[in-house]
Amino acid sequence: MTAYLAKRLATGLATLLVASVVVFCVLEIMPGDPALLMLGMNAEPEALATLREQMGLNQPVVLRYLDWVCGMAVGDFGRSYTYSTPVHDLIGERILVSLPLAILSLILSTAIAIPVGIFAAARRGRPADTVTMGVAQVGVAIPNFWFALLLIYLFAVWLQLVPAGGFPGWSAGLWAGLKALILPAVALALPQAAILARVTRSAMLEVLGEDYIRTARAKGMPRRVVLWHHALRNAMIPVLTILGLQFAFLLAGTIIIENVFYLPGLGRLVFQAITQRDLIVVEGVVMLLVAAVVAVNILVDIGYAIVDPRLRTRR
Template sequence: MTAFLAKRLGFGFLTLVVASVVVFAVMEILPGDPARVMLGMNATPEALETLRNQMGLNEPVLLRYLNWAGGLLTGDFGRSYTYSSPVVDLIGERVIVSLPLAIISLVLSTAIAIPVGIYAAARRGRAGDTVSMGAAQLGVAVPNFWFALLLIYVFAVWLRLVPAGGFPGWSGGIWPGLKSLILPAIALALPQAAILARVTRSAMLEVLGEDYIRTARAKGMPRRYVLWRHALRNAMIPVLTILGLQFAFLLAGTIIIENVFYLPGLGRLVFQAITQRDLIVVEGVVMLLVASVVVVNILVDICYALVDPRLRVRG
């Protein structure tokens, strides 16, 4: 198990190094001058030169990359040009919104998808299977931002059960904060639950056709016991893969939903930084998201090894 973890950690670190080079290079080749965007088109050449020196834009590219990468290793993500604040502080203020939103969405999608997928697989070809997979297909097809607008109209405007947008902050209490995240979490969770339900159904159907499942049924084991104790555990490998990808998507892909609900999260911070040409903020947030994806993938690999011990030997 130690060699298994060491190999995964080594691949994760290598991924972060390659990602840092790619992110920095992409930010460098983007057209436009951050100093001119900040000062405006009427800025004098002297003012532009002074700001470029303050931002370190006149230094060699390799030196700027090494300084930036070294800062990442020490937790220094640089200083925002627009907000005049450390990028770490900006991320810390926004991640307390995006992370709970991603976790709530993942829990909701998992709680919905796995029982639906098992139910559909156990009733293959019947009405329950057709209705469940039809609803899942609809969930995949409907854009989450349109579904978010529908939720706002029904539950916020018409029924007035939850706020339509905004975030009061956790200082006002846990319930007001969670209440403002309910609709965004549902808007994010249902499309992901539709995908996960279809994957769970396919994995369960493949496992249910195996010889050891028929043997268990022939021995007189209850159908419920065979489904949940034997079939589900062996079908969890593809399900865990999708869960890991979904968490990374929910954490990194909430730009549209956070803007629809006016949530001050990481997605909205990236959107604002891109429009304001605040590249140091974009680089810092993107690298944080890349690191979160790497960590989630390592955790998923560990879960693989726990579910199927044979993978530890192969790894």
């Protein structure tokens, strides 16, 4: 198990290094001058030169990259050009919205998808299976931003049960914060639940055809025990893969939903930083999201080893 984890950690570190090079190079070749954007088109050349020097934009590209990477290694993401605030402070404020939103969405998605996938697999070819997978297909096809607008109209405008947007902050209370995240979480969770339900059904159907399942049934085991204790565990590897990908998407891909609901999260921060040409903020947030994706993948690999003990000893 130790060698297995060491290999996964080494792969994750290599991924972070390659991603840092790609992110830095892509953002460096983007058109636009941050100093000119901050001072305006009519800025004096002397003022532009002074600001570029203060921002470190006059240094060689390699030196800027090394300074940036070494700073991130010790938790220093630099200072925002636009907000004149350390980037880690901006990230710390915004992640308190994006992370609970992603976790709540993943919990809702998993709680819906796995039972639905098992239900459909246990009734393969029956009308219940057809209807369930048809609804799941509709859920996959619906764009989440359009679904979010429907939720706002129904629950916020018409029924007035939850706020239509904004975030009061966790200082207003746990319920007030969760209430503001309910609609965004549902808008994110249901399309992902549709995908996960289809994957769960396919994985369960493959496992239900195995000999040990037929043997368990022949021994008279209850159907519920066969499905939940024998088939589900062996079908979890593809499900865990999709769960890891979905959490990464929910954490990094919420730009549209956060703008629809006017949530001050990481997605909205990245959107604002791109429009303001605040490269240091974009680089810091993107690398944080890459690190989160790598960490989730490592956790998924650990989940593989727990579900399938053969992976712990396989060379």
